[in-house]
Amino acid sequence: MSHEIRTPLNSIFNVFEQTEISTSNSYGGTGMGLTIIKQLIEAQGGSINVKSKIGEGSTFRFTLLFGKTNIEVEQSIEIPKLDSKIKNRSVLVAGDIPLNQLLIKIILNDFGFEHEVVENGKIAIEKLQTNTHDIILMDLQMPEMNGFEAAEYIRKTLKSKIQFSALTADVTTVDISKCKEFAMDDYISKPIDENLIYIKIMELVKK
Incomplete structure (x- = not known):
């Protein structure tokens, strides 16, 4: 029994x-x-x-408590069809928050992207020197080496032209201009949205 x-x-x-x-x-x-x-x-x-x-x-x-707004709801984002060529791209993700790491792993798995997730910019640089990746998604605020420091090293020292997108919760004019200053190709605002991530990755691949 x-x-x-x-x-x-x-x-x-x-x-x-x-x-x-x-x-x-x-x-x-x-x-x-x-x-x-x-x-x-x-x-x-x-x-x-x-x-x-x-x-x-x-x-x-x-x-959940939310404030009222008079802003009209935007139309839903149209999600492009999955492209088998794009699905085979490899994505390197750098971020130190375990919950975000888990969420982005689930999202990339669902879309069929190959991926590797690390805790900070220093490890991301080490991975780029030993593994082949097509795209980097990198949190800007991380311990040991943040996203800006890592981007500067990747562009100036490694001379890499890999497609690079920042992950940031601070979508301000200053933050966006700083991303451009460090030669990042794009940025993705947090909280993480799976449809937005897919669209951004497709845009980076097409570049």
Whole structure:
């Protein structure tokens, strides 16, 4: 006779946690999905909770507060069709925040891009000297060597013309002009949007 181990309900929001051992055996999964959702909601000042009854189901509720705006909603971005030639491109990503690393890995996997993710600009430079990559997506704020320092080294010392896009949460005039000053080809604003990343990568490849 097998015994199933059940954990407290709220623990399902913990990393690598599932309510029963049989869940992963039967359905797979890592137990990361609800952790990511909880972190995203809390990062925006919200909260999430769950109610559940065995044999009946579970109900998840979350709360987020947003200010009202009179700005008209922009039309949805049209996503180009997947191109097999573009899918084979290799993307090097540099960023030190684990949640962002995980999200961008999932996005690049979904679109079929080959990719490698590192923690800072110094490691990114080391990878460029030993591995072949077509595009760099690099966070501007990182420990040890930030995105601007890495970009300067890649352009001036390595003399590399690799397509380069910054990942930044500070989309100001100063920040954008500084990206151009360091010979970056483009920038992607955070929070990360999978459709925008795909479009930006396609634009970089076509250059």
